[in-house]
Amino acid sequence: MKYDYLVFIGRFQPVHLGHLQVIEAALGLSHKLIVICGSARQARSPRNPFTLAEREAMLRAALPPAWQSRVFMVGCSDRMYNDQQWITEVQNLVDKVIAVDTASLGHRAAEFRVGIVGAGGGSPARQVHYLELFPQWQREQAAEWPGVDAATLREALFAQQGAHFAGCRDKLPTAVYEWLHRFRELPVYAQIAAEHDYLQSFRRAWADTPHPPTFVTVDAVVIHSGHVLLVKRRSLPGRGLWALPGGFVAQDEPIRDAVIRELKEEARLKVPAPVLAGSIRASRVFDHPQRSLRGRTITHAFLIELAPTGEGLPKVRGGDDSDRAQWVPLFEFNRMEEQLFEDHFYIVNWFLGQI
Known part of the structure; x- marks a missing residue:
């Protein structure tokens, strides 16, 4: 041999x-x-x-x-x-x-x-x-x-x-x-087939555009006292999976404003918007061509580090597109790869390497 x-x-x-x-x-x-x-x-x-x-x-x-x-x-x-x-x-x-x-x-x-x-x-x-x-x-x-x-x-x-x-x-x-x-x-087959059909319908809605669309989204990596903020997705795709708070950028807003808006809408985070904006420590574009099954989707992710205040973790609850919001200890998060939506596990780990 x-x-x-x-x-x-x-x-x-x-x-x-x-x-x-x-x-x-x-x-x-x-x-x-x-x-x-x-x-x-x-x-x-x-x-x-x-x-x-x-x-x-x-x-x-x-x-x-x-x-x-x-x-x-x-x-x-x-x-x-x-x-x-x-x-x-x-x-x-x-x-x-x-x-x-x-x-x-x-x-x-x-x-x-x-x-x-x-x-x-x-x-x-x-x-x-x-x-x-x-x-x-x-x-x-x-x-x-x-x-x-x-x-x-x-x-x-x-x-x-x-x-x-x-x-x-x-x-x-x-x-x-x-x-x-x-x-x-x-x-589980029926669940995957339903997601397949949703994605096919999503793509068909954009089939007549002159060029394949490129979507722009934002994601918030919020860290507080060794915890990361996650939301559980309510809708397809990825229904029931944990994800970063985030979503599509509106036509009339700057990207940084979009991430604060999505964070407030999806996690109902009890922190004033100016404090969140002032707590941004880093940002990066994540653009792997296969990161989303919806099509070419480029996300701008922001690392937001919240300082301890003596009052514990800020209150959060699900809202808008999320069933639930929760602070997850980072040691536990590192065992959740199979439960995370799209590339969110890798996004968080990239930022953790920068802290």
Whole structure:
């Protein structure tokens, strides 16, 4: 074998025949394969409908018995605004898998031949860009399965309650196709399908514009005595998820005024607007192209640090688009990645690194 371990990074939403083709090619080159499953702790959405455990269940159902002991799957967070953190997490995960797998041998992970594999054609435009982020691992390119991509499969699964999903049978391992049919019977499927339909309707409302619209929003990261202020979303998309107070910028207001207005409307924060404005410590634009399923949405986020007054945490309550507002201890917030809307978990963590 050319390698002791190959690394395969993807989201596997869902596992399809293209993934299995890469795995087969990888196992022809290496003794074992480490599958890094991205978006491992993202809240459910039409783009990330399956949990890490569900994706591993799909993968295990699809793998032949002879491959089971040769394939490992571990989850990785997206680290949307910090590539170096993401690279470090991937490296650590690979190191830990190898360390556990070879514990009885007494070798260090660095002593093994490790490579990284991706799917794509031979032209530079088809190369998987993240392969270049790991120069210490030799790259291998596996052939793509023509006409198969996870986004199309998700669309067929959730559009019109999966009316056309049967047409995807030839793009999925039989065991995964059956697994997804069982998933359609669960209450969570109906919730995701409803969000899918809402987002489709939202996009259709803007379909006749000369150019695809770019939305401008604001988000408030309010910190007080080791707590962050969150609201629970009342409406789609993201109904029931925790989020930062924020929303769309009105046509007639400056961005800084918009964040104060949204903060007062959504959290009913009992702090005067001039005090909030004077407590802004930093701001940053967060513009990842995939940060929102509503379309291209650029948010201006503001860090607001409130000073202790001896009266405890200011009173808050849900209002406008939120069912509830709550001060969350930061140690608890760091365990809530799966409960946060869109990229709000990563926005807060970016600001916490600046404090």
